[in-house]
Amino acid sequence: MRPGERAYPVARLLYNPRFDALAPLAIAYCAGPEDVARSIAFARDHAFEIAVRSGGHSYGGYSSGSGHLVIDVTPIAGVVPASAPGRTAVVGSGARLIDVYNVLGTHGQLVPGGSCPTVGIAGLTLGGGVGVFARRYGLAADNLAAVTLVTADAQVLRCSPEHDEALFWACRGGGGGNFGVATSFEFATHALPPITLFTYDFAWSAAHDVLGEWQDWSRTVNEAVWSNCQLLSGAGTSLRVAGVSCAHSGQTAAWLAPLLTRLPAPTYSFLGDETYVNEMMVESGCSGLTVAACHLDTTFPHGALSRQAFTASSNYVSAPMGANRLSAAVTAVDRLAADLPGLGGGLVFDALGGAVNAVSPTETAFVHRRYLASIQSSFNWTAATPMRTVAAGARWLEHVRATVYDPSTGAYQNYIDPTLTNFAEAYYGENLARLRAVKRAIDPDDVFRFAQSIRP
Ligand SMILES: Cc1cc2nc3c(=O)[nH]c(=O)nc-3n(C[C@H](O)[C@H](O)[C@H](O)COP(=O)(O)OP(=O)(O)OC[C@H]3O[C@@H](n4cnc5c(N)ncnc54)[C@H](O)[C@@H]3O)c2cc1C
Numbered sequence: 001m002r003p004g005e006r007a008y009p010v011a012r013l014l015y016n017p018r019f020d021a022l023a024p025l026a027i028a029y030c031a032g033p034e035d036v037a038r039s040i041a042f043a044r045d046h047a048f049e050i051a052v053r054s055g056g057h058s059y060g061g062y063s064s065g066s067g068h069l070v071i072d073v074t075p076i077a078g079v080v081p082a083s084a085p086g087r088t089a090v091v092g093s094g095a096r097l098i099d100v101y102n103v104l105g106t107h108g109q110l111v112p113g114g115s116c117p118t119v120g121i122a123g124l125t126l127g128g129g130v131g132v133f134a135r136r137y138g139l140a141a142d143n144l145a146a147v148t149l150v151t152a153d154a155q156v157l158r159c160s161p162e163h164d165e166a167l168f169w170a171c172r173g174g175g176g177g178n179f180g181v182a183t184s185f186e187f188a189t190h191a192l193p194p195i196t197l198f199t200y201d202f203a204w205s206a207a208h209d210v211l212g213e214w215q216d217w218s219r220t221v222n223e224a225v226w227s228n229c230q231l232l233s234g235a236g237t238s239l240r241v242a243g244v245s246c247a248h249s250g251q252t253a254a255w256l257a258p259l260l261t262r263l264p265a266p267t268y269s270f271l272g273d274e275t276y277v278n279e280m281m282v283e284s285g286c287s288g289l290t291v292a293a294c295h296l297d298t299t300f301p302h303g304a305l306s307r308q309a310f311t312a313s314s315n316y317v318s319a320p321m322g323a324n325r326l327s328a329a330v331t332a333v334d335r336l337a338a339d340l341p342g343l344g345g346g347l348v349f350d351a352l353g354g355a356v357n358a359v360s361p362t363e364t365a366f367v368h369r370r371y372l373a374s375i376q377s378s379f380n381w382t383a384a385t386p387m388r389t390v391a392a393g394a395r396w397l398e399h400v401r402a403t404v405y406d407p408s409t410g411a412y413q414n415y416i417d418p419t420l421t422n423f424a425e426a427y428y429g430e431n432l433a434r435l436r437a438v439k440r441a442i443d444p445d446d447v448f449r450f451a452q453s454i455r456p
Contacts (some may be wrong), residue, residue: 002029010063010298014053015118017309017383019061026050027070033183035194036071037154040181040447043069050447052177054094055120056299060311060418061087061125062450070420073122074299076183081107085191088145093122093182098284098294105277108303109189117284118295118305119279126176127183127414130284130374132244135223136193141172141366142359143188149180152447152456156357170438173366175413175427176408178435178454179442186312190378192276193224193246198256201268204237207330208323210263211349214241217259217374223354225255231329232346233337235320243351246284249273312378312399313417316371328403330377336379336396338382342353343393345379367429368410375404376415394419416452422453 001011003023011027025048028039053063053072061356064070076092079100085108091100098117104110112133114124120141125147129140129378137143146160147168157180159168170179175232202210214229221227241259246254247270256271265341266340274282286294286305295303321329333346352371361369368374374420375399379393396420424432432454439446440456451456 008253012070013298014056014058014061014064015296016057016059016061016145017307018311018338019064021066022061022064023066024064024068024070024173025299027072029072029075030183031075033148033150033156035157036073036150036181036183037070039153040152045340045361045446046061052181052448054122055096055118055124055175057116057123058176058416059121060416060450060452062416062452065450071181073181073183077218079103081109082189083151085109085189087189088186089189091121091185091187093120093184095121097121097124098280098286098291099282100284102277102291104189105192105280108192108366110137110276111140111143111187111189111193113140115283115284117280118296120260121185122182123176124414126174126178126182127205127416128173128412129414130350130352130356130412132226133246134356135315135351136186136188136246136433138355138359139173140187142355144172144185146186147182148184149182151180152443160186166438167442170365170435173431174435175416177448178439180448188376194248195242195274195276195279196225196245196247196249196252196271197274197282198245198252198271199240199242199269200266202239202241202264202266204239206264206355207231207237207239207333208326210239210241210304210324211329212326213259213262215317215349215373219353221255223322224352227351228444229349230346231333231348232344233333237333237337238281244279244361245333246262251294253261260277261263278365279386283449294445308353309378309382310378310380311394311397312415313401313419314415315375315401316352316368316412317373317375318371318406318409320372321437325404332377332396332400332404340379340392340396342385342389343379343381345393346377347374347404348376348378351375361429362431362434365428365431365435367431368412369410374412376404376412377404406423420452424454428454434445
């Protein structure tokens with residue numbers, strides 16, 4: 001698809017309208033590894049830059065670029081369930097998360113993923129993939145059994161622990177767009193567990209205490225329980241502890257009791273058993289929609305979800321935060337609500353530990369294995385928001401970084417952050433040298449490059 005074609009103005013769009021100015025030379029919709037190989041060869045012959053696109057959710061807009069050939073794997077979207085839970089499912093690299101959940105879920109299987117339904121399986125898995133089942137079953141990348149990748153010299157490689165092991169290692173957390181174009185993923189599946197959803201809202205005045213108690217509870221509770229603590233600004237401030245447990249509601253309530261007895265009475269509470277696909281629809285913000293509607297309206301004919309402009313950054317919590325850091329987190333959200341009431345956003349603390357930390361930091365390329373939680377700070381806006389307000393939001397994020405973050409813990413490569421100067425160390429830590437060695441071996445000419453790619 002090229003500029004001038006009727007569908008091009010929409011086809012070039014990514015999830016985040018921040019990147020709407022990007023105008024690729026062409027988009028090559030690839031139906032299989034052969035198409036990908038021809039596209040790479042064509043781009044190299046004509047000295048075009050390549051951008052690789054699956055779900056188009058890159059926080060840095062790195063799956064497009066003006067003057068680039070976009071290699072789009074959306075047509076490679078098949079999801080083939082395992083013959084039985086516990087065996088291997090095959091997922092095309094253009095599949096969106098909600099389709100993976102729906103197809104596998106209706107066969108009694110799951111692969112742990114992320115929360116946003118429209119995210120692509122490729123970007124998610126290559127950068128790790130953290131979601132509500134991570135404490136129980138690990139990252140998406142931890143469940144990868146093999147990945148098929150088209151390399152810069154247009155070879156099709158099936159990488160696994162037995163073949164091209166170094167590249168397989170790099171594809172489990174080394175980040176999308178660095179080593180080649182993934183065309184399919186083979187995942188170990190899990191039988192569906194019982195599932196309970198829970199949500200507790202509290203008065204904002206309790207934010208310091210709730211966050212403090214939550215961080216102590218969330219790292220010690222049974223690994224079947226995943227949760228987050230959300231300090232948000234929208235119309236005022238709001239405070240929520242929400243989560244998912246791989247157990248029935250009675251057992252989950254017992255696991256929650258030590259936390260709830262230490263907190264003030266919630267202003268809203270919900271705890272209930274749920275089925276897997278419904279649970280993922282709820283997590284996805286798709287309650288009341290069909291699966292077909294739980295897609296972006298720009299990319300899918302029946303999609304009912306809209307794109308969203310946002311900016312975000314991330315960090316990790318290595319040990320329980322002391323009173324000063326807790327206060328800084330609460331103050332930052334107070335400040336967002338008071339100074340920039342037109343912006344939604346805030347700080348979300350997602351529990352880690354459990355199966356994520358049972359893997360050593362060097363066993364896969366995903367290095368962030370010693371932390372009790374991640375922090376994602378973000379703000380979002382609409383087309384009506386003045387650009388000076390967006391600029392003030394960016395300054396607010398800098399304030400969060402300076403007052404709440406621990407620079408020694410790094411940042412999540414899937415929340416890729418164009419403002420980070422030490423990005424390679426922040427995303428990959430002690431795995432960086434080995435990732436560079438893999439890059440030198442597989443892509444010595446640096447064909448797959450973008451502003452924050454791994455350099456050979
Ligand atoms: C609303 C929202 C919610 C999110 N929630 C979560 C979450 O719960 N958990 C989580 O872990 N992450 C989450 N993320 C982050 C998400 O995992 C990353 O943004 C991810 O990179 C998106 O993948 P994508 O395929 O959709 O995006 P793309 O923009 O298509 O790709 C992202 C990167 O991967 C590369 N890439 C894409 N396809 C391929 C391919 N086939 N082969 C090789 N490289 C490829 C791109 O070039 C780009 O550099 C969320 C993001 C958003 C916007």
